Amino acid sequence: xxxxxxxxxxxxxxxxxxxxxxxxxxxxxxxxxxxxxxxxxxxxxxxxxxxxxxxxxxxxxxxxxxxxxxxxxxxxxxxxxxxxxxxxxxxxxxxxxxxxxxxxxxxxxxxxxxxx
Numbered sequence: 654x655x656x657x658x659x660x661x662x663x664x665x666x667x668x669x670x671x672x673x674x675x676x677x678x679x680x681x682x683x684x685x686x687x688x689x690x691x692x693x694x695x696x697x698x699x700x701x702x703x704x705x706x707x708x709x710x711x712x713x714x715x716x717x718x719x720x721x722x723x724x725x726x727x728x729x730x731x732x733x734x735x736x737x738x739x740x741x742x743x744x745x746x747x748x749x750x751x752x753x754x755x756x757x758x759x760x761x762x763x764x765x766x767x768x769x
Contacts, residue, residue, distance in 0.1 A: 657700035666764040680725035
């Protein structure tokens with residue numbers, strides 16, 4: 654949702670921060686949440702629709718046992734994911750507590766890595 658809400662070119666920023674051939678994955682519950690949010694109206698719905706399309710086009714969707722999106726991200730991180738991209742502060746804090754590196758917004762339109 655960052656491209657719409659924060660005017661961040663997420664995949665260009667990820668290419669800058671990570672190897673160009675990084676395996677980008679998204680848990681299926683996150684895709685479902687984006688699809689649900691995109692059914693609404695307003696900026697959040699547009700952002701969710703763009704996020705859903707980008708995830709489908711640029712990421713590999715993976716199964717998760719957890720059904721709640723944030724819990725699925727934490728579950729996936731527990732499987733050895735190197736980084737998680739999020740701008741959600743509570744999720745970021747949960748991940749950092751578990752020793753997971755988090756990529757989030759820094760400044761106006763750049764992403765940066767936060768180490769645990």
